[in-house]
Amino acid sequence: MRTTTDTRVDSAAEPETRLDTEEPAGLAKPGALGRLFAPIRPHLIACGVLSALSAAAGIVPYVAAAEMARAVLTTPEGAASTVWTWVGIGAAGAALWLVLLVQSSRLGHYADAAIVHDLRVRIVRHLGALPMGWFRSAGSGRVKRAMTGDLEEMHEVIAHALGQLTGAITVMVAAGGYLFFVDVPMALAVTAVLGLMGLSYRVSMRSMTTHVNRLIAAEGRISAASVEYADGIQVVKAFGTGGQVLRRYDDAVNEYAEAFAAWVREVRYSSAGTRLFGSEMAVLTVVTATGLAFIAVGSLAAADLVAFLVVSVGLPTSILPAVSAAQGVRKGRMGAANIERLLSRRPLPEPGVPETPRGHGVEFDNVSFSYDGVTLAVDRISAVCPPGTVTAIVGPSGAGKTTLAGLLPRFHDVTEGAIRIGGTDIRAIRSADLLASMSLVFQDVALLRDSVAENVRVGRPGADDEDVRRAAIAAQIHGVIEALPAGYDTPLDAGGGALSGGERQRLTIARAILSGAPIVVLDEATAALDPDSEAAVQEALAGLTAGKTVLVIAHRLHTIAGADQILVLDNGRLAERGRHSELLAKGGLYARMWAAQEGVTA
Known part of the structure; x- marks a missing residue:
């Protein structure tokens, strides 16, 4: 059976809101x-x-x-x-x-x-x-x-x-x-100068938070515009839209400059006052002028003026x-x-008395979930996924596919209902044991800054080299690894080094195969790949999913036509359920999606 996943993110079902309240x-x-x-x-x-x-x-x-x-x-x-x-x-x-x-x-x-x-x-x-x-x-x-x-x-x-x-x-x-x-009068004169410096500083800093926040926001827009231009440079050059992108960058820079200029305009006098009254020259001038005046009237001895010149002139340096x-x-x-x-x-709440599942079948029992506590991203979905079967989850973008699949490994806890593995509520299973029972394969590949072998060995720490090699062979990536400069010892960075997108994906599938987990969740695993890479990854997935309980989020419907059951979601609800032929015969949402894709393919 061929499997693939949805290239689209359930953006409508997964807003930026959080389950808990955050302060700014x-x-x-x-x-x-x-x-x-x-x-x-x-x-x-x-x-x-x-x-x-x-x-x-x-x-x-x-x-x-x-x-x-x-x-x-x-x-x-x-x-x-x-x-x-x-x-x-x-x-x-x-x-x-x-x-x-x-x-x-x-x-x-x-x-x-x-x-x-x-x-x-x-x-x-x-x-x-x-x-x-x-x-x-x-x-x-x-x-x-x-x-x-x-x-x-x-x-x-x-x-x-x-x-x-x-x-x-x-x-x-x-x-x-x-x-x-x-001398008290002279000390008061010095204190007055330093007090003016403190007052000027206080005035210049009174709106610091407001201006800094504005600068940070503008700086963020500059960064975003820079990344947009760098990441999309091929598209920009191909379609000649560089001017538009650069205008956004230019606008962000101008906004930052204006924010900085506004701060400078507001604090220019108070900041100058701080520098003036906090300078050694200001203290020296005041001490000298005041001291000479006091000496002239006989209220200060020349020796005492020297003491002030020695000690007080260095005070601003201590304040800065x-x-x-x-x-x-x-x-x-x-x-x-x-x-x-x-x-x-x-x-994540952990069970006080952990339970062990009796098998690896998955059951969604009247499951509902909300990100914000108001709008349901998943609404009362029930389904049974027996061991050794493939369940495909399909639907329009924003239907709740990714949300539903993410509830199984407890990326979030359900708002209502329950999810069970082997008859045991997943909330009664230790988180480490729950994740150990699953292989999760996503479109976004996560690699470590380590050797190829260690990137595969993440699936089962402690596995020997032969186990790693067998997993790579099953994932159709062994030949690619052998061709690398140092083979399995070749170091990779987070971007995968010289590996292509399909090769990086097969490396993560090798990791999942090595883990040997009885439940497999495929979310957007092949959607962004070219046809050749997709075919290779599909062969690797066949080795991963054999005999497992498999959940597949699918966008290309022809790749899951052989699934044991297909769940069709729409606006967070289960709209249809059945095999491919049954759903086509119903003439509902799945049939319309199939017709639309086949028309495009044709």
């Missing part, structure tokens, strides 16, 4: 960062304390220099002993600063490595418990973001931002305390890392919220 991406949950950091909280506290002590020690040399200048200018005749005392204090402060800085950095990076490892393990284990349907929708992008970008943002918080924030605050407090000790660190913490909170949102997704 980037919406930081309060406390998400703290909850994820709970296992390393003692390390973070210790790191913060060391960073504070290091920063306090780092200000000591500047204070020492200021005090030496004050001593020389105030009492030059007896300043020698005082100067040397402060030299020793400054040197000790510098040495202590270096030691504490190294220890703080080591502890921070140790804590970072520990929590990143812990979170990666938690994510991977949680992913193993999520329903497969989530991965077939938008799951892969979420996983990639969580495992790379979000963890990187959290790394910045632990390894860098925490120490920078703590250090900057400590420097401000320590230096500010010393300046207020030297705090500004960067604050932004890092904000990004870290967003990353933590994304990771926590992923970890909070409902896993």
